Amino acid sequence: MAVHAQRPSSSPPLLELRDAKKRFGGVRALRGANLTISAPGVVHGLIGENGSGKSTLLGILSGQLSLNEGQLLIDGEPVSFRTPAGALERGIAMVSQETALAMHLTVAENIFLGHRAVKRASGIDWAATESRAAGVLERLALEIEPGRLAGELAPDQQQMVEIARALSMDARILILDEPTSSLTDDEVGSLFRAVRGVRAAGVSVVFVSHRLGEMFAIVDELTVLRDGLTAATGPISDFDVDGVIDAMVGSSGARRDLVARDGADRERAPALEVRGLRVAGAAATVDLDVADGEIVGIAGLVGAGRSELLEAIFGVRAIEAGDVRIRGASRGAPTPREAIAAGVGYLPPDRKVQGLVLRRSVRENITMAMTSSAGRLRSPRDPACDVAVATVMERMQIRASSPDVAVATLSGGNQQKVALGKWIAAGSRVLLLDEPTRGVDVNSKADIHELLRAAADDGVALLVSSSDNPELLELCDRILVMFRGSVVASVAAADASEAVLGRYAGGHL
Known part of the structure; x- marks a missing residue:
């Protein structure tokens, strides 16, 4: 137990902040x-x-x-x-x-x-x-x-x-x-x-x-x-x-009353298996499974290794050991091209820098993944691309005056839908999503959650990393908690709460 310094009773505190209030526009931060x-x-x-x-x-x-x-x-x-x-x-x-x-x-x-x-x-x-x-x-x-x-x-x-x-x-x-x-x-x-x-x-x-x-x-x-x-x-x-x-x-550790999605407790084959995966520079190894039609969350503090794990599975970060299997097929240390070919899609946390080409059109961004395996650049005007773009824009309710407008002109929520929509257009059956609703408004967040649930109902396996624990509690069938590069807990939705996730994320097992 730490020993605290004492001060004479007559001395004022070294520092006091009293009744601090701070507003940013209409938002009251303090x-x-x-x-x-x-x-x-x-x-x-x-x-x-x-x-x-x-x-x-x-x-x-x-x-x-x-x-x-x-x-x-x-x-x-x-x-x-x-x-x-x-x-x-x-x-x-x-x-x-x-x-x-x-x-x-x-x-x-x-x-x-x-x-x-x-x-x-x-x-x-x-x-x-x-x-x-x-x-x-x-x-x-x-x-x-x-x-x-x-x-x-x-x-x-x-x-x-x-x-x-x-x-x-x-x-x-x-x-x-x-x-x-x-x-x-x-x-x-x-x-x-x-x-x-x-x-x-x-x-x-x-x-x-x-x-x-x-x-x-x-x-x-x-x-x-x-x-x-x-x-x-x-x-x-x-x-x-x-x-x-x-x-x-503020919940006294109370559990949320959550209702599992239809079919969330069925026995299903694993779509994604990770075995003994060690990311370059990390000491811990990770094992996890995600089944067809399952939404698995990853909780953890900044620096816990959530983003690094998804990057390694998709092949954009080097791994030192371990194996990634897609529907039973071993991929070893995959490359992004191999991951995409195997039906894996990856939504990075920063859509503007990593997820989109802002100067390009909605059409071009949506079709990027589905045409990535072509020997030469396939025209986004291809009839198959036209159908995919129209389907994704309608399904995801992307608000744009035309598929040919630059993605940079869209709102943040619509940009995020385009970044996700390119993997839907590509027919990805395993989705790796890092902060899927970061920087979007409440309505767009609800739309994206609905889309993710619909994808799971259609049999897509989703691995969702988020720093927003309430989002994981609302969305996921079960939640993995990471601490210092290792998965330290797997919690079913019915047993999860912010208090439970906070305890594990802080290293208290």
Whole structure:
């Protein structure tokens, strides 16, 4: 159990955010949230589901966003930041989830980038700068050469350099936003040692993670956000796993009453089998089956390996071991062309970059997959293509003035339908779908769900990865939960709830 720092009863908290409210147009991201860091040298955890308001709250603390209503105090004194530089001046530094290092520069250059490089008349004194950088790294007990290029470092070492940069700015409060999302267990242990060293030096840390085990391992205090409000807060000793999950989802772990689709419990032959699949760079192997007419969901946090798994099955990511079988036929390490030929379709998470050619027409995008095996480019004006395009546009209710308009002119929901529709046109019997309703409106989401259910009723096997657990609960027959590259649970729809998925996704089995 973490030991928390104490403060004299007469001293104000190090930081207080009171009744914070923030709107973006008509959307209320924060509706009266509170967060208190009791004293210097405290690790304060912040947790909540996607959309709970965590990112907005961090933006306010770090000076990237301003409050509409509410108050921010440091040492009991009200403050207001207009820019991140203003937050830095008051000792608040943030290390974002995405690495913000200049990979072609050295560790020392990154630590002092934009400030405090040791200067002399002829320019920067690089020897003195590296010596000062070494001193900062020593505070974190890091054995990293200041003259080494940042791009040569492991992911956890890059995180450490960002923390070192924050400490070089005399940070009193260090914000770590999902720092472990892309780290291995050993790398997480290394990061935690650095956090404990920072805490021992009197620097407070706001530690953000979805992983419950990490919270109980490292934090002293915890704040749980739900729907833009503080659902619970206090010393970590006041919480247990079930209490945190209850506060996050607001359901006391209650199960949803779900009705299985017609035929969802029938015995069916496997359409997709994955055996001992290990993706390049991952330590874990994955086994799974998806039957004809079955919708299987994949839940898991960012970095759990959901997207990498689908990419490997489709052949766009290298695999180190294992086998992919389509209707019993072994594909080994497939290529996308082989996957398509075997009747596999893949909907990537970013339709604009990976799923569509925006400058091309609706017609051309819908027919891309069905003509991929042709020896030469087949004209989308082919009669068979015309029939397929008309059928898909009608079936999927794609709103476009003509099949010949550029996909870029369509709404997000209609673009997503086109990205999915090309696999329907190709007659794919196994669909790999990564975030199938990301960035679409409510009506389009309902339309896509209806289409996916209809495809399953027609015997198509669907493997659906989503960061939206309610979507998986609504759509799927069963849900696989991934944690650090491995499938750790398979939950039937009737036994699933947000609380159950949250527990497994956080590593609590």
